[in-house]
Amino acid sequence: MAAVEIESVECVSLSDGIEDEEEIQSSSHPHNNHHSSSKPHSVAPAGIGPTSVHELLECPVCTNSMYPPIHQCHNGHTLCSTCKTRVHNRCPTCRQELGDIRCLALEKVAESLNLPCKYLSLGCSEIFPYYSKLKHEAVCNFRPYNCPYAGSECAVTGDIPYLVAHLRDDHKVDMHTGCTFNHRYVKSNPREVENATWMLTVFNCFGQYFCLHFEAFQLGMAPVYMAFLRFMGDENDARNYSYSLEVGANGRKLIWEGTPRSIRDSHRKVRDSHDxxxxxxxxxxxxxxxxxxxxxxxxxxxIWKEQQNPDAGVCIPNLSS
Known part of the structure; x- marks a missing residue:
């Protein structure tokens, strides 16, 4: 079992405008923006009540919006195609056999609707045709993030302030303010790498949060060691930052420079890409x-922030302190 020691963490900011960590965490209570379940109001055709239309398009089994093919039983009860298999072809309302009847009328009604993104309460103000909404929600920048903790199959999701508090309180992750760091990794038997050994530290830098990972894992027949940084936010924002890592001794050293990966990319995906x-x-x-x-x-x-050069259209390092 590896022992991870933080010999020293030098929290020296490269920016004067770092937000106070406590203010960031207190600005959003863990339950304010987490697992929002408020249902959007549909923009319905004239003469049809929005609430009743939305209820008609809600699957009685999974309560999600139904998309073609929408199935119905002989008595007119409807459900989505995914749940049709789950209920073994029996209507969940009247228990009659479903068969293969499509509810074409309800599918036509759905085509006439425009609905807001389901992440409306998290800040997305976009409105989409019914059948485009699902595709957008799969990539919406306001959708909750998965917990970046790599040591377990943690299923918690939420916005960044919530996840920062979750990592600190539930996973007991080390929290540091600053843009430079100095970690020491110690392992008693370097030949034993049965399971991935990892370290996760969260840094508050430039008013953003970054996760530092350090791992030992088996690559072929030999163990390798890897350190990388992830940005707690979306990929487009991650490109505004760069980082460097250095390890060495005895007159030799290895240096890595790159762009942090967004936590939208899973921990395993980043590790397996050797980025x-x-x-x-x-x-x-x-x-x-x-x-x-x-x-x-x-x-x-x-970690440093890239400064956009509007004339050249490229990013130049911002190394001012």
Whole structure:
């Protein structure tokens, strides 16, 4: 079992405008923007009540909006195609056999509707034709984020302030303010890598949050070690930042520079893409002193913000303190 020690964390900001971490967390109570279940009001054809139309298009089994094919039983009760299989072809309302009857009239009604995104309460003000809404919601920037904690199958979702509080309170993750860091990773037996060993620290930098991961995992027949950074936000915003990681000793060092990946990308996806500082075992042991009895790696790094150059249309590093 690996032991992770934070020998020193130097929290030196490269920006004067860092928000106070407590203010960010208190500005959104964990339950304010989390798991919003408020249903949007449909924009319905004239003469039809919005609420009744929305209720007609709601599957009685899963309560989600129904999309073609919409099925009905001989008595006119409807349900979505996914739930038709789940109820073993029996109507959940009257228990009659469903058969293969399509409710074409209800599908036509759905075509005439414009509905707001289901993440309206989280800030999305877009309105879409009924059949375009589902496609948008799958990529909506206001949809909740998955918990970035990599040590367990955590199913918690929410906005960034909620997840920051969740990582701190429920997963006991180390929280630091600043844009530079200095971590020390120690493992007693570097040849044993049965399970991924990871470290997660959250940094508040430039008013944003970043997750630092450090792992040992098996690649082929040999273990490798990897450090990488993820941005707690969407990919477009992640491109505004860059980071560097450095590890070394005995007159040698490895340096990685890159753009943090958004937490929209799963932890496993980032790890398997090797988008970070990757250290082969022999090099890691060399950095540790070459004794092959204990692994000791010091990972240092910093985060900086890219400044947009409006004339050239490119980003230039903003290294001002």
């Amino acid at each position: 970070g500082l990757v250290i082969q075992r022999n090099m890691a042991l060399f950095f540790s002193g070459g004794e092959r009895k204990e692994l000791k790696l010091r990972v240092t790094g910093r």
